[in-house]
Each structure stands twice: as structure tokens, then as C-alpha cells.
Amino acid sequence: MASPFLLREVIDVAIPDQDVPLLVWLVAGMVGVAVLTSVLGVVQTWISTRVGQEVMHRLRTDVFTHLQRQSVAFFTRTRTGEVQSRITNDIGGMQSVVTSTATSIASNLTTAVATAVAMIALSWKLSLISLVVMPPAIYLSRRVAALRRVITMQRQRALADLNVTIEEGLSVSGVQLSKTLGTGSALIDRFTATSERLIDLQLRSDLAGRWRMASMSVIFAAIPAAIYLSAGLPATAGGMTIGTLVAFTSLQQSLFRPLTSLLNVGVSITSSLALFARIFEYLDLPVEVDEPAEPVAVDPSSIRGDVRIEDVTFTYPGNDTAALAGIDLTVPAGTTLALVGETGSGKSTLGSLVARLADPDAGRVTIDGIDLRRFALADLARVVGVVSQETYLLHTTVRENLRYTRPDATDRQIEDAARAAQVHDLIASLPDGYDTMVGSRGHRFSGGEKQRLAIARTLLRDPRVLVLDEATSALDTATERAVQQAFDELARGRTTITIAHRLSTVRDADQIAVLDHGRIVETGTHESLLENDGRYAALSV
Structure with missing residues (x-):
């Protein structure tokens, strides 16, 4: 001025x-x-x-x-x-x-x-x-x-x-x-x-x-x-x-x-x-799966892995028909539960509830008697490991893809996890070994190779509960057998929930639950379900 x-x-x-x-x-x-x-x-x-x-x-x-x-x-x-x-x-x-x-x-x-x-x-x-x-x-x-x-x-x-x-x-x-x-x-x-x-x-x-x-x-x-x-x-x-x-x-x-x-x-x-x-x-979007107001204090390494699914009902938003209704299952610590059924029967939905990717509309899912909604999300991610049928790899090296789940992992731990998933020899044969770039979404590798990398990534975290959602669906018969042997060894002392279409992968499960339109129609072992000549026997034909 x-x-x-x-x-x-x-x-x-x-x-x-x-x-x-x-x-x-x-x-x-x-x-x-x-x-x-x-x-x-x-x-x-x-x-x-x-x-x-x-x-x-x-x-x-x-x-x-x-x-x-x-x-x-x-x-x-x-x-x-x-x-x-x-x-x-x-x-x-x-x-x-x-x-x-x-x-x-x-x-x-x-x-x-x-x-x-x-x-x-x-x-x-x-x-x-x-x-x-x-x-x-x-x-x-x-x-x-x-x-x-x-x-x-x-x-x-x-x-x-x-x-x-x-x-x-x-x-x-x-x-x-x-x-x-x-x-x-x-x-x-x-x-x-x-x-x-x-x-x-x-x-x-x-x-x-x-x-x-x-x-x-x-x-x-x-x-x-x-x-x-x-x-x-x-x-x-x-x-x-x-x-x-x-x-x-x-x-x-x-x-x-x-x-x-x-x-x-x-x-x-x-x-x-x-x-x-x-x-x-x-x-302003509401958070559907949120951190608990007062999370329970737990040491993930002390979790036994006793999973209970108590009268669970779940409906996807916008649907009139429940994807799951009245599901009751008990999976004792260290045992294996296999979920089988036709496409759309609710197997993957039930697996997602165990990993708390969604919350049930009614009932509850517990681990060692603790409702999943009381776990801090970071603690729950250390307790429950998921290998899904859709494998996602980051556009970085093999080593960094595996370390993504556990940043403090040593090279020895990474290699041990890869060996357990039957993929170490493949990685070692590459010109750059564990420093090989996987490409966008892992397209440098075949479906089975990506699946085994995802399995190694999950095992590196050493969760007490494993959810395997068609985890071996992309593997050939020989590789599937090798990975299944690794799973059998690693499942000792670990609770495993396996979702599969191919019944050959679940015949040794401690418990098999057959789902149909969101409900459990049969439970038992492979032999007992075959003797019943029910829905499971029809699926195995």
C-alpha cells in the first residue's frame, strides 16, 4: 500500500x-x-x-x-x-x-x-x-x-x-x-x-x-x-x-x-x-472388519490352534440367500479338517471367516476359545496363514516376495521355507537364484510354481492355523504329491483347514465336512463317509 x-x-x-x-x-x-x-x-x-x-x-x-x-x-x-x-x-x-x-x-x-x-x-x-x-x-x-x-x-x-x-x-x-x-x-x-x-x-x-x-x-x-x-x-x-x-x-x-x-x-x-x-x-465408508476396541492380549507363539465354528451364518451383501447357515464344527489343535463340496457350496466362504476376511452375521469363530473379533488384526495374521487358489506375487525378486510376509527373515529361513514348499531347487536353478525378478503378478513363473512360492511365503510366517483354499489346484500330479508330503510333515502340531475339489488331497484328513448350499450335510473320515454312500461318495465318483 x-x-x-x-x-x-x-x-x-x-x-x-x-x-x-x-x-x-x-x-x-x-x-x-x-x-x-x-x-x-x-x-x-x-x-x-x-x-x-x-x-x-x-x-x-x-x-x-x-x-x-x-x-x-x-x-x-x-x-x-x-x-x-x-x-x-x-x-x-x-x-x-x-x-x-x-x-x-x-x-x-x-x-x-x-x-x-x-x-x-x-x-x-x-x-x-x-x-x-x-x-x-x-x-x-x-x-x-x-x-x-x-x-x-x-x-x-x-x-x-x-x-x-x-x-x-x-x-x-x-x-x-x-x-x-x-x-x-x-x-x-x-x-x-x-x-x-x-x-x-x-x-x-x-x-x-x-x-x-x-x-x-x-x-x-x-x-x-x-x-x-x-x-x-x-x-x-x-x-x-x-x-x-x-x-x-x-x-x-x-x-x-x-x-x-x-x-x-x-x-x-x-x-x-x-x-x-x-x-x-x-x-466415510464404514469398516466392516475392524480392529477390536479392546483387543485381547495374546502371544501368537503360545496359541495351540483349537478352532471352533459355532452356529455360524453369513450372507453376502445384496444377496437374499445365506452363503452359510448354522455351521457347527470343531477342529482340535493339531488336526486336519477338509472342506469339500460342489462349486458355490460355501467352502471358500467358511475359510475366509476363519481368517477373518469377513465377520459372520450370527454365531462366532474362535481360536483357543477366543472370538476372532477380539484379536488384534496383526496378531490374527500371525496365528492364521492362508494360501488361496489365486496366487498374487509382487513385481520384485523372489527373495523379497518371500520376505514380504516376514521382513526380519534371514536368507536361511527363506530357503528352508522354499525347501518345505518343494520350490528351492527351481529357484536355485535360475541364473539369479533368489534375486530373480518374478515379473508382473509373477507371470514369469507357471501356475504351479507361483502356487509353491505362495505356500513358501505363508510357511515362512509359521502360523499355528493353516487355511489352504485349493492351495494345490494348479499343481501337476507329481508336484502335488511332493507338496502334499511337505504339508503332511508341517501339519504336525498345526491345525490345518483344507478346501479342495480333488478328494485325493483330503483322504488322509482327520475330519471331512461336506457342504451343500451353505450347510453341512455330512461329516466323518474318508472311509466312514464312503461307507455311508452319501454326498461324499457321490463326489468321489
């Missing part, structure tokens, strides 16, 4: 009076104000960027952490690309608002208020002319903001669709599928159409209300002309000096700049509400 007043003194006093010392001081003051303003601008940028980035970091980590707490059911009904888009595109789209809004409002508001006070001090009559533009400017800005908010929501949805297409079309599995089915051109067309839609939405967003804002620019430009006219009319001049007129015009330009910035910030904030809504839609 100091520069216009210094300028007025230069024009009205220092130059007309040829006062060189005063002129030097006034010019030096102008330079000093510019230097100080620049320094403060750098500090302001540092503070705003630092605070803004901390907010962005907090949002990203909060969304990622909250999504990590969601149950598997959430991810089965949500597109992966959609989840990625929320974290990257939506939060990224808020960056300018988050990093600059607070300082922009503070600096522009204080500048506008200070400028208005200075203008009134110079000439309250001319100030009234300058401020007459405010009501239409505010009205038009609100209209533009509402329009951009709708377009922003549509644009983020299109970005999510684009992410989904990229994730599905450029993954290893997606590329293999498109090449084998000949759908590559259709995927390209789908991607192109979504990308073209983004062009249209971005143009609409940038041009939304542009004619209205252009009209405001014309009005802002016309205000100085009105001021010069007022200064030249005898009725409004009031003995105004040239210096006062120049200083006032300079202040008036300084007023319109922060006012325009404030209006634009309002538009940006309103537009970003669409992004905030999408992000907080995820942050």
Missing part, C-alpha cells in the same frame, strides 16, 4: 520542487518496498506449499489407510481403476486449491481491505465509483462456480473410467485376454472415446462462464475511464491533484486484482467440492 503514496509525493512534491534528496528517498523507498514484498512472497510461497503438501500427504495416506481397512468384499465390488483414480486424480486435482487457497484468501483479502481503506483516504467519491462493480461480479462468479462444480464431477468420473481401461487393458492378464480374444481394437476405441470426452469436459470447464468473466473484465477496464472523467468534471474534481489521481488509479488497479483473485478462489473452491465429495465418500 506504500508505493502509491510514495508515487503521489514524487509527482506532487519532489519533481515539481526539484527536491533531489526527497526524490532519492522516495525512489529508494519504492525499491525497498518491492524488495520486502518479494521476500515476503517467497516466504509465503514456502509456507503455503509446505502446508498444502502436508494436507495432500494426509489426505492420500488417510484414504489409503482407510481402504486398507476395508474388507475383501469392498474390493470385489469396486473397480481397481476407480480406487486408484480417487487417490491419484481426485486428490491430485485438489492440489492447487489445497496448497494456495488459504494464503490466497488471506493475502488477497487483506490487500483488498487495505487498498479500499487507502482509496477512501485519497478520495471517497472516486472510491464509490470503483466499488459499484462488486455486486454483479459476485453474482456472476457464483453462477460460474456452480456450473464448474457439475462439470468437475463429470470430468473426474471420466478420468476414473480412463484409469479402469488402462488398468484392465494394459495389465499382463488384460493384454493376454485382448490378444487371445481379438478385442484390442475395441479397447482402443473405448480408450479413445473416453479420452475425447475428457477433451470436451475440460473445454467446458475452462470456458464455463468465460463470456460472463470477459464482461467483468470490460467493466473493470471501464472503471479507470470513469475515474478520469470524474476527476475532470468540476462537480467531482474537488481540487484533486495529478499525483492523487495517479495514486488512486494505481490503488484501483491493485484493488481489482485481489478482488478478481478472491472471486476466482471462490469458483475453484466450489468446483473442488466435487473432488472433496468423491474423496470423503471413501473416507
